[in-house]
Amino acid sequence: MTETITSLQNPKIKQLLVLQQKSSERRKTGLFVVEGQQEMAHCLHAGYEVDTVFYCPSLLPDFQVPQHARCFEVSREVYEKVAYRGSTEGVIAEVKTKHLSLDDLTLSSHPLIVVLESVEKPGNLGAILRSADASGVDAVVVCDPLTDLYNPNLIRSSVGAAFSVPCVACSSETCISFLKQRNIKILTAQLQDSHLYYDTDMTCGTAIVMGTEHDGLTDLWRRAADAHIRIPMLGQIDSLNVSVSAAILMFEAVRQRQNKKTDNR
Numbered sequence: 001m002t003e004t005i006t007s008l009q010n011p012k013i014k015q016l017l018v019l020q021q022k023s024s025e026r027r028k029t030g031l032f033v034v035e036g037q038q039e040m041a042h043c044l045h046a047g048y049e050v051d052t053v054f055y056c057p058s059l060l061p062d063f064q065v066p067q068h069a070r071c072f073e074v075s076r077e078v079y080e081k082v083a084y085r086g087s088t089e090g091v092i093a094e095v096k097t098k099h100l101s102l103d104d105l106t107l108s109s110h111p112l113i114v115v116l117e118s119v120e121k122p123g124n125l126g127a128i129l130r131s132a133d134a135s136g137v138d139a140v141v142v143c144d145p146l147t148d149l150y151n152p153n154l155i156r157s158s159v160g161a162a163f164s165v166p167c168v169a170c171s172s173e174t175c176i177s178f179l180k181q182r183n184i185k186i187l188t189a190q191l192q193d194s195h196l197y198y199d200t201d202m203t204c205g206t207a208i209v210m211g212t213e214h215d216g217l218t219d220l221w222r223r224a225a226d227a228h229i230r231i232p233m234l235g236q237i238d239s240l241n242v243s244v245s246a247a248i249l250m251f252e253a254v255r256q257r258q259n260k261k262t263d264n265r
Contacts, residue, residue, distance in 0.1 A: 005054070006075040008082075013074075016054065016082055019094060023148040030097050032150035036089040040066075042160030043095055052094040054079070060090030069093070084156060097150055100168045102141070102178045111138040111184060112202070112253050114246060115175060115209040117217055120146035126157025127243035133161035135250040140165055141207075143172040176224045179207050185226045188217055189245060191238065194228035202253035203260045210249075213242050 005013060018025045020033050031051055034043050037060070044050065050069040056079040057063075065071045074082075083092055107113075114137055119125050125147065132140050142149065149169055155162050179186055184205040189197075202208075209225070211217035222228070231240065231248055240248075 002071055002073050004073045005078055008078055013082060020152050026150050031094045032097055033152050034095050034155060035083055035092045037091060039160050040091060040093060042163045046163035049096045050093050051096055055091040063091060100166055102168055102170060105139050105166055107138050111205050113139050113141060113207040115141045115143060115207050117143045117172060117211045117221060118146055122147045122151035122154035123157045124243045126154040128246045129158040129161040129165050131247040131250055132165045135254050137250060140167045141175050142169045143175050145169050172220050186224055187227050187229050188221050188225040190217055190228050191230055194230040197229040197231055197249055197252055200227055200229050202256050206253060208249045210242055210246055213239055
Protein backbone atom coordinates (compact mmCIF):
# COMPACT_ATOMS: atom_id res chain seq x y z
CA MET A 1 0.00 0.00 0.00
CA THR A 2 1.34 3.45 -0.96
CA GLU A 3 2.06 5.75 1.97
CA THR A 4 0.35 9.16 1.92
CA ILE A 5 2.25 12.21 3.18
CA THR A 6 0.24 15.21 4.36
CA SER A 7 2.80 17.09 6.48
CA LEU A 8 5.76 19.23 5.48
CA GLN A 9 7.47 17.98 8.63
CA ASN A 10 7.67 14.47 7.26
CA PRO A 11 11.39 13.45 7.15
CA LYS A 12 11.12 12.39 3.51
CA ILE A 13 9.79 15.81 2.52
CA LYS A 14 12.51 17.53 4.51
CA GLN A 15 15.13 15.44 2.70
CA LEU A 16 13.57 16.35 -0.66
CA LEU A 17 13.81 20.06 0.17
CA VAL A 18 17.46 19.73 1.24
CA LEU A 19 18.30 18.00 -2.06
CA GLN A 20 16.69 20.87 -3.95
CA GLN A 21 18.63 23.50 -2.04
CA LYS A 22 22.11 22.09 -1.35
CA SER A 23 24.67 20.80 -3.81
CA SER A 24 26.60 19.26 -0.91
CA GLU A 25 23.62 17.03 -0.14
CA ARG A 26 23.31 16.03 -3.79
CA ARG A 27 26.98 15.05 -3.83
CA LYS A 28 26.72 13.16 -0.54
CA THR A 29 23.63 11.15 -1.44
CA GLY A 30 24.19 10.76 -5.17
CA LEU A 31 20.63 11.98 -5.77
CA PHE A 32 19.08 14.97 -7.51
CA VAL A 33 15.55 16.29 -8.01
CA VAL A 34 13.46 16.15 -11.20
CA GLU A 35 10.07 17.84 -11.39
CA GLY A 36 7.33 17.41 -13.97
CA GLN A 37 6.03 14.72 -16.32
CA GLN A 38 8.04 15.85 -19.38
CA GLU A 39 11.32 16.01 -17.48
CA MET A 40 10.61 12.61 -15.91
CA ALA A 41 10.00 11.12 -19.35
CA HIS A 42 13.31 12.51 -20.70
CA CYS A 43 15.11 11.31 -17.58
CA LEU A 44 13.79 7.75 -17.88
CA HIS A 45 14.42 7.66 -21.65
CA ALA A 46 18.07 8.56 -20.98
CA GLY A 47 18.41 5.58 -18.64
CA TYR A 48 18.48 7.36 -15.30
CA GLU A 49 17.29 5.37 -12.29
CA VAL A 50 14.51 6.92 -10.23
CA ASP A 51 14.96 6.31 -6.51
CA THR A 52 11.83 7.91 -5.00
CA VAL A 53 8.70 9.46 -6.48
CA PHE A 54 6.29 11.89 -4.82
CA TYR A 55 3.06 12.51 -6.70
CA CYS A 56 -0.23 14.23 -6.05
CA PRO A 57 -3.22 12.07 -7.10
CA SER A 58 -5.56 15.06 -7.38
CA LEU A 59 -3.22 16.60 -9.97
CA LEU A 60 -2.04 13.38 -11.63
CA PRO A 61 -4.61 10.62 -11.11
CA ASP A 62 -3.25 8.14 -13.71
CA PHE A 63 0.44 8.34 -12.87
CA GLN A 64 2.50 5.23 -13.71
CA VAL A 65 5.20 4.61 -11.10
CA PRO A 66 8.66 3.94 -12.63
CA GLN A 67 9.89 0.40 -12.12
CA HIS A 68 11.74 -0.25 -8.83
CA ALA A 69 11.07 3.27 -7.50
CA ARG A 70 9.71 3.94 -4.04
CA CYS A 71 6.47 5.90 -4.28
CA PHE A 72 4.64 8.27 -1.95
CA GLU A 73 1.38 10.07 -2.49
CA VAL A 74 1.42 13.65 -1.22
CA SER A 75 -1.42 16.02 -0.46
CA ARG A 76 -1.98 18.97 -2.76
CA GLU A 77 -0.86 21.34 0.00
CA VAL A 78 2.44 19.50 0.45
CA TYR A 79 3.05 19.28 -3.30
CA GLU A 80 2.46 22.99 -3.85
CA LYS A 81 5.03 23.77 -1.15
CA VAL A 82 7.80 21.53 -2.47
CA ALA A 83 7.31 21.98 -6.22
CA TYR A 84 8.84 24.92 -8.05
CA ARG A 85 5.96 25.06 -10.50
CA GLY A 86 3.26 24.77 -7.86
CA SER A 87 0.22 22.80 -8.95
CA THR A 88 1.00 22.49 -12.67
CA GLU A 89 2.73 19.09 -12.84
CA GLY A 90 1.86 16.73 -10.00
CA VAL A 91 5.08 14.69 -9.80
CA ILE A 92 8.55 15.22 -8.36
CA ALA A 93 11.28 12.61 -7.95
CA GLU A 94 14.66 11.88 -6.45
CA VAL A 95 16.90 10.40 -9.15
CA LYS A 96 20.34 8.77 -9.00
CA THR A 97 23.12 10.86 -10.51
CA LYS A 98 25.43 9.79 -13.34
CA HIS A 99 28.99 11.03 -13.63
CA LEU A 100 30.37 10.87 -17.16
CA SER A 101 34.05 11.29 -17.94
CA LEU A 102 35.51 12.44 -21.26
CA ASP A 103 36.46 8.84 -22.03
CA ASP A 104 32.78 7.84 -21.70
CA LEU A 105 31.77 10.07 -24.61
CA THR A 106 30.78 8.56 -27.94
CA LEU A 107 31.74 11.11 -30.58
CA SER A 108 30.77 11.36 -34.23
CA SER A 109 33.38 11.38 -37.02
CA HIS A 110 33.43 15.21 -37.04
CA PRO A 111 32.29 16.03 -33.51
CA LEU A 112 30.89 19.34 -32.37
CA ILE A 113 31.60 20.01 -28.71
CA VAL A 114 30.72 23.02 -26.59
CA VAL A 115 33.16 23.82 -23.78
CA LEU A 116 32.24 26.20 -20.97
CA GLU A 117 34.89 27.49 -18.60
CA SER A 118 33.82 28.27 -15.02
CA VAL A 119 30.13 28.69 -15.82
CA GLU A 120 28.38 29.86 -12.67
CA LYS A 121 24.70 30.45 -13.51
CA PRO A 122 22.75 27.19 -13.73
CA GLY A 123 20.04 28.85 -15.84
CA ASN A 124 22.62 29.73 -18.50
CA LEU A 125 23.99 26.19 -18.56
CA GLY A 126 20.47 24.79 -18.84
CA ALA A 127 19.70 27.07 -21.78
CA ILE A 128 22.97 26.09 -23.48
CA LEU A 129 22.11 22.40 -23.09
CA ARG A 130 18.73 23.08 -24.68
CA SER A 131 20.42 24.69 -27.70
CA ALA A 132 23.00 21.89 -27.77
CA ASP A 133 20.22 19.33 -28.06
CA ALA A 134 18.52 21.29 -30.84
CA SER A 135 21.75 21.67 -32.83
CA GLY A 136 22.90 18.07 -32.44
CA VAL A 137 26.01 18.80 -30.39
CA ASP A 138 27.97 15.67 -29.41
CA ALA A 139 28.68 16.83 -25.86
CA VAL A 140 28.94 19.78 -23.52
CA VAL A 141 32.03 19.96 -21.31
CA VAL A 142 32.01 22.17 -18.23
CA CYS A 143 35.54 23.01 -17.12
CA ASP A 144 36.27 24.05 -13.54
CA PRO A 145 32.51 24.41 -12.86
CA LEU A 146 31.11 26.81 -10.30
CA THR A 147 27.71 25.09 -10.30
CA ASP A 148 26.91 21.40 -10.11
CA LEU A 149 25.41 19.65 -13.10
CA TYR A 150 22.31 18.58 -11.17
CA ASN A 151 21.23 21.98 -9.86
CA PRO A 152 17.38 22.11 -10.03
CA ASN A 153 17.48 25.43 -11.92
CA LEU A 154 19.71 23.82 -14.53
CA ILE A 155 17.37 20.84 -14.89
CA ARG A 156 14.32 23.10 -15.25
CA SER A 157 15.87 25.54 -17.73
CA SER A 158 17.19 22.72 -19.91
CA VAL A 159 13.63 21.36 -20.40
CA GLY A 160 14.98 17.81 -20.47
CA ALA A 161 18.18 18.50 -22.44
CA ALA A 162 20.21 17.89 -19.28
CA PHE A 163 19.40 14.22 -19.92
CA SER A 164 19.62 14.09 -23.72
CA VAL A 165 23.00 15.84 -24.14
CA PRO A 166 26.09 14.16 -22.65
CA CYS A 167 27.60 16.60 -20.15
CA VAL A 168 31.00 16.19 -18.51
CA ALA A 169 32.71 18.18 -15.76
CA CYS A 170 36.52 18.25 -15.69
CA SER A 171 39.51 20.56 -15.45
CA SER A 172 40.51 22.82 -18.34
CA GLU A 173 43.87 21.04 -18.61
CA THR A 174 42.18 17.65 -18.95
CA CYS A 175 39.78 18.93 -21.59
CA ILE A 176 42.52 20.62 -23.66
CA SER A 177 44.56 17.41 -23.65
CA PHE A 178 41.48 15.40 -24.73
CA LEU A 179 40.73 17.74 -27.63
CA LYS A 180 44.35 17.93 -28.83
CA GLN A 181 44.75 14.13 -28.79
CA ARG A 182 41.70 13.79 -31.03
CA ASN A 183 42.65 16.63 -33.41
CA ILE A 184 39.50 18.56 -32.54
CA LYS A 185 39.92 22.22 -33.50
CA ILE A 186 39.63 24.59 -30.52
CA LEU A 187 37.77 27.83 -31.26
CA THR A 188 37.71 30.32 -28.41
CA ALA A 189 35.03 33.00 -28.34
CA GLN A 190 36.75 36.28 -27.44
CA LEU A 191 36.88 39.89 -28.53
CA GLN A 192 40.66 40.27 -28.70
CA ASP A 193 42.71 39.12 -31.70
CA SER A 194 39.75 37.34 -33.25
CA HIS A 195 37.99 36.71 -36.57
CA LEU A 196 34.29 36.85 -37.34
CA TYR A 197 32.72 33.52 -36.46
CA TYR A 198 31.15 32.96 -39.88
CA ASP A 199 34.55 33.28 -41.57
CA THR A 200 35.93 30.35 -39.56
CA ASP A 201 35.60 26.73 -40.70
CA MET A 202 33.51 24.62 -38.30
CA THR A 203 32.93 21.62 -40.57
CA CYS A 204 35.75 19.56 -39.09
CA GLY A 205 35.85 18.27 -35.54
CA THR A 206 35.29 21.47 -33.55
CA ALA A 207 35.15 22.60 -29.94
CA ILE A 208 33.50 25.97 -29.33
CA VAL A 209 34.88 27.36 -26.08
CA MET A 210 33.04 30.02 -24.07
CA GLY A 211 34.00 31.84 -20.88
CA THR A 212 31.96 33.79 -18.35
CA GLU A 213 30.27 37.02 -19.41
CA HIS A 214 32.18 38.97 -16.78
CA ASP A 215 35.72 37.58 -17.11
CA GLY A 216 35.78 35.79 -20.45
CA LEU A 217 38.28 32.97 -20.97
CA THR A 218 41.53 32.44 -19.12
CA ASP A 219 44.88 32.64 -20.90
CA LEU A 220 45.14 28.86 -20.71
CA TRP A 221 42.36 28.50 -23.28
CA ARG A 222 43.49 31.47 -25.37
CA ARG A 223 46.92 29.88 -25.78
CA ALA A 224 45.47 26.45 -26.55
CA ALA A 225 43.15 27.77 -29.27
CA ASP A 226 43.57 27.01 -32.94
CA ALA A 227 41.53 30.15 -33.75
CA HIS A 228 39.81 32.99 -31.92
CA ILE A 229 36.31 33.93 -33.03
CA ARG A 230 33.87 36.72 -32.25
CA ILE A 231 30.27 37.70 -32.90
CA PRO A 232 30.01 41.23 -34.37
CA MET A 233 28.47 43.70 -31.93
CA LEU A 234 26.83 46.61 -33.76
CA GLY A 235 25.34 48.46 -30.80
CA GLN A 236 26.75 50.03 -27.65
CA ILE A 237 26.88 46.81 -25.61
CA ASP A 238 30.01 44.70 -26.12
CA SER A 239 28.67 41.26 -25.16
CA LEU A 240 25.69 38.91 -25.27
CA ASN A 241 24.39 36.51 -22.67
CA VAL A 242 26.62 33.42 -22.86
CA SER A 243 23.69 31.15 -23.69
CA VAL A 244 22.71 33.39 -26.63
CA SER A 245 26.29 33.53 -27.91
CA ALA A 246 26.63 29.77 -27.61
CA ALA A 247 23.42 29.21 -29.58
CA ILE A 248 24.58 31.51 -32.39
CA LEU A 249 27.89 29.67 -32.70
CA MET A 250 26.36 26.19 -32.49
CA PHE A 251 23.90 26.90 -35.26
CA GLU A 252 26.62 28.46 -37.41
CA ALA A 253 28.38 25.11 -37.21
CA VAL A 254 25.11 23.42 -38.22
CA ARG A 255 24.70 25.83 -41.16
CA GLN A 256 28.23 25.22 -42.43
CA ARG A 257 27.91 21.46 -42.14
CA GLN A 258 24.58 21.37 -43.94
CA ASN A 259 25.97 23.55 -46.73
CA LYS A 260 28.97 21.25 -47.08
CA LYS A 261 26.69 18.23 -47.41
CA THR A 262 24.70 20.04 -50.11
CA ASP A 263 27.88 21.01 -51.99
CA ASN A 264 29.11 17.41 -51.90
CA ARG A 265 26.01 15.95 -53.49
